[in-house]
Amino acid sequence: MALEEQNLVDAFREEGSSLASAALASVTPRMINRLGGVAESTIAALDLLTSPDIVSLLATLQKAAPTLTPLLEEVSELGPGEGMRGLAKRISNAVTAGADEVRAHPGPITVGAMLKMLRQDPAMAIALRFMLGFVRSMWVESPK
Amino acid sequence: MKRLVIVGAGTGGLMVANFVARDLSREIAHGEISVTLLGDKDEYIYQPGFLYVVFDLMRPAQLIRPIKELLAPGIEFVHDRAVRIDPEGKVVERAGGEALHYDYLVLATGSGLNLQEVPGLSEGGHWFYTLEGALQLRDELRRFQGGRVVLTVGVPHKCPVAPLEFTMMFDEWARVRGIREQTEIVYTYPLGRTHSIPSVAEWAQPELEHRGVRVETFFNMESVEPEKKVVHSLEGTDVAYDVLVAIPPHRGDELGAVSGLAEAGNWYPTDRNRLNLNGRDDIFVLGDATNLPVSKAGSVAHFEAEVLADNLVGLLTEGSPPAYQYNGRAFCFIETGLERATFISFDYLNPPKVPQPTNAVHWFKQTYNRIHWANLKAVM
Ligand SMILES: Cc1cc2nc3c(=O)[nH]c(=O)nc-3n(C[C@H](O)[C@H](O)[C@H](O)COP(=O)(O)OP(=O)(O)OC[C@H]3O[C@@H](n4cnc5c(N)ncnc54)[C@H](O)[C@@H]3O)c2cc1C
Numbered sequence: 112m113a114l115e116e117q118n119l120v121d122a123f124r125e126e127g128s129s130l131a132s133a134a135l136a137s138v139t140p141r142m143i144n145r146l147g148g149v150a151e152s153t154i155a156a157l158d159l160l161t162s163p164d165i166v167s168l169l170a171t172l173q174k175a176a177p178t179l180t181p182l183l184e185e186v187s188e189l190g191p192g193e194g195m196r197g198l199a200k201r202i203s204n205a206v207t208a209g210a211d212e213v214r215a216h217p218g219p220i221t222v223g224a225m226l227k228m229l230r231q232d233p234a235m236a237i238a239l240r241f242m243l244g245f246v247r248s249m250w251v252e253s254p255k
Numbered sequence: 256m257k258r259l260v261i262v263g264a265g266t267g268g269l270m271v272a273n274f275v276a277r278d279l280s281r282e283i284a285h286g287e288i289s290v291t292l293l294g295d296k297d298e299y300i301y302q303p304g305f306l307y308v309v310f311d312l313m314r315p316a317q318l319i320r321p322i323k324e325l326l327a328p329g330i331e332f333v334h335d336r337a338v339r340i341d342p343e344g345k346v347v348e349r350a351g352g353e354a355l356h357y358d359y360l361v362l363a364t365g366s367g368l369n370l371q372e373v374p375g376l377s378e379g380g381h382w383f384y385t386l387e388g389a390l391q392l393r394d395e396l397r398r399f400q401g402g403r404v405v406l407t408v409g410v411p412h413k414c415p416v417a418p419l420e421f422t423m424m425f426d427e428w429a430r431v432r433g434i435r436e437q438t439e440i441v442y443t444y445p446l447g448r449t450h451s452i453p454s455v456a457e458w459a460q461p462e463l464e465h466r467g468v469r470v471e472t473f474f475n476m477e478s479v480e481p482e483k484k485v486v487h488s489l490e491g492t493d494v495a496y497d498v499l500v501a502i503p504p505h506r507g508d509e510l511g512a513v514s515g516l517a518e519a520g521n522w523y524p525t526d527r528n529r530l531n532l533n534g535r536d537d538i539f540v541l542g543d544a545t546n547l548p549v550s551k552a553g554s555v556a557h558f559e560a561e562v563l564a565d566n567l568v569g570l571l572t573e574g575s576p577p578a579y580q581y582n583g584r585a586f587c588f589i590e591t592g593l594e595r596a597t598f599i600s601f602d603y604l605n606p607p608k609v610p611q612p613t614n615a616v617h618w619f620k621q622t623y624n625r626i627h628w629a630n631l632k633a634v635m
Contacts, residue, residue, distance in 0.1 A: 125611070125613060126613045126614060126615040127615065129597075129610060129611070129613040129615050129616050130613070130615035130616060130618075132610065133588075133598045133615075133616050133619050134619070136586055136598060136600035137554065137586045137598075137600070139557065139558060139561050141274065141561050141564075141633070142635060145634070145635060
């Protein structure tokens with residue numbers, strides 16, 4: 112290794128180790144607990160998000176999305192109570208139809224596909240945000 | 256209902272309140288426990304930022320947040336001053352409202368400047384230990400084109416490494432502005448070395464020499480003559496200055512003295528491990544307000560707050576005696592210029608060593624300056 116390269120590597124190592132030792136010297140038990148809590152919540156959320164039920168629900172929602180999108184748009188125009196039951200029925204029909212379709216054409220759902228879906232489809236984005244909010248409220252916000 | 260009252264909504268007070276409120280959110284929601292934070296200011300100021308304000312590296316707005324935004328749910332914030340404590344009646348009297356009754360009391364009233372102790376200092380000197388002081392010094396430095404800058408240190412004072420940090424940052428700041436040649440820097444210190452901690456003094460001596468800083472030890476600032484621009488020491492030496500930057504001596508809030516609970520300097524006599532006020536098991540003290548032989552630093556208030564919160568949770572829920580002990584832990588960053596920093600970490604038994612300064616530690620400090628709020632809120 113050339114001398115300059117070696118110097119650069121040594122400098123990086125020195126910077127890195129100084130940062131690590133400062134971090135270690137300043138960390139407190141509560142910070143570590145908190146980190147542990149965050150890691151646990153993340154794992155729990157990932158676990159839930161990748162569970163067969165959620166994956167199939169996502170696939171269902173994906174199939175139902177074309178129908179759901181205009182329906183969700185309608186929600187914003189509805190007054191309180193007005194036509195809610197009818198709307199709920201139509202949403203549930205759409206989801207059931209989507210679920211039937213998923214059962215008829217089973218296939219793997221990847222994270223890439225999920226992200227693509229999220230970007231392309233506002234209804235999916237809303238549904239996923241709801242779900243993540245729900246997971247967050249269950250695991251992250253709940254008092255330990 | 257068990258009542259916890261915390262006096263002082265600064266670093267230590269906010270942290271204890273937030274730690275306890277987060278741990279006992281259910282009990283607070285069910286009305287079994289109450290947490291009241293009494294503070295005479297409704298804004299929190301991040302004091303370590305003053306050093307950066309002086310050199311135009313941070314704006315005041317970056318250092319200030321309303322207390323209300325920093326509280327965990329369930330804490331009642333009372334914006335008022337505590338004027339007297341009645342330890343027998345378990346009551347804190349307020350300046351402008353009904354007294355607060357407590358089962359457990361935490362005193363986190365910090366420390367303030369004792370300018371009267373050095374005649375002439377208010378008129379003749381600058382300091383960066385208050386926001387107003389930092390802004391005035393910033394304006395003075397914006398006009399500064401060269402001359403003799405003298406740094407003097409009163410004792411006791413918070414943030415023990417701040418005099419060194421200011422000196423090293425100022426040296427580099429003057430170099431960057433191209434006025435170092437026209438500038439003489441004089442660093443004075445009350446002891447026979449450059450810092451109260453021997454290993455820090457050993458490290459700092461050559462660092463100051465190599466920067467061309469003149470060092471005067473055994474210099475206990477006694478008085479200032481603003482007209483003549485001279486600072487006198489108890490030891491009988493005088494130093495003339497163009498700009499005097501002083502670390503004024505500090506003292507505790509008068510609440511302790513008025514209540515007959517504090518000793519000389521208004522510091523509360525505190526148990527070094529359990530942090531209770533000596534002789535009382537229902538009153539605790541943390542941060543700058545204690546008489547403990549530890550640095551008056553935010554990190555100390557933070558480490559103490561964790562221990563205290565754990566003990567308070569036990570007391571409030573089960574009445575169990577304090578099980579957690581504070582070991583004198585302290586951590587201080589040391590800025591060694593405008594781009595590099597080092598740090599010291601120590602406790603009652605282990606003195607610090609000073610590692611080589613690096614850029615990474617400076618960036619760490621810069622990051623900390625911006626995420627301090629997460630620490631205060633007890634979310635990190
Ligand atoms: C320039 C400077 C640089 C610093 N740099 C660092 C650093 O790099 N690292 C570090 O760890 N520390 C640093 N510190 C020190 C740090 O800011 C303090 O040690 C820390 O804030 C102490 O916390 P505390 O809770 O004891 O007091 P404070 O944070 O000062 O809070 C005390 C609060 O109590 C209130 N109060 C007082 N009396 C009463 C009363 N009777 N009734 C109601 N309220 C009352 C006060 O108004 C204040 O809000 C620095 C300080 C300064 C000034």
